[in-house]
Amino acid sequence: MVRLIIYALILIPVIEIAVFILLGDFFTFWQIISITLATAFIGITIIKKKGLQTLYRAQDQLKTNILPIEEIYKGMFLIVSAAFLLTPGFITDLFGFLLFVPSFRNIFKAIVTKSLVANVNLDAYMKNNNSGSATAHYTTIDGEFEEVNTPNPLKNNKKLK
Numbered sequence: 001m002v003r004l005i006i007y008a009l010i011l012i013p014v015i016e017i018a019v020f021i022l023l024g025d026f027f028t029f030w031q032i033i034s035i036t037l038a039t040a041f042i043g044i045t046i047i048k049k050k051g052l053q054t055l056y057r058a059q060d061q062l063k064t065n066i067l068p069i070e071e072i073y074k075g076m077f078l079i080v081s082a083a084f085l086l087t088p089g090f091i092t093d094l095f096g097f098l099l100f101v102p103s104f105r106n107i108f109k110a111i112v113t114k115s116l117v118a119n120v121n122l123d124a125y126m127k128n129n130n131s132g133s134a135t136a137h138y139t140t141i142d143g144e145f146e147e148v149n150t151p152n153p154l155k156n157n158k159k160l161k
Contacts, residue, residue, distance in 0.1 A: 016089035023090070039093040043085025046100060051078050073109050 023032060058071035077099045084096030098104045 012087075012089075012092065015091055019090050035090075036088050036093075039097075040086055040088075043082065043093070043096055047078055047082045047085070050100070051075070054078065073112075074105075076112075077105055077108065 020032065027035070054071050054074045058068035058075070061068040061071065081096040081099035084092040084099070099108065
């Protein structure tokens, strides 16, 4: 996962620069800057509106003792889309706007859920299985005990002068 993040941090700016260079043939400098600022402004406006709606729905569900799993996912994707939309570039803006479309969000949700479930199962397997074998058995000893107080010989030994 860490490698994927490092690769993304390296590749995304390179791809964005290439797209800026390619679009430089069709648009002027100021048009590209205007488009970039406009997508950021539109994205922030949409995120603010959808974020508040998601927050209010989550609060309503919590009041009725329902865990707002769907709203947690929506909130997570809103944060990711906000990061994409605030990052200057056309590719990141495309991914940011795609996260607003429910069908694409469901695809990403399925990927994230599958990844989380796989990691949780692996962690549970690794924590419960220290011997490395899938059929490891642990011995449990059941017994009774009785505490016996014995006098400490060093404590009762007084030095005589």
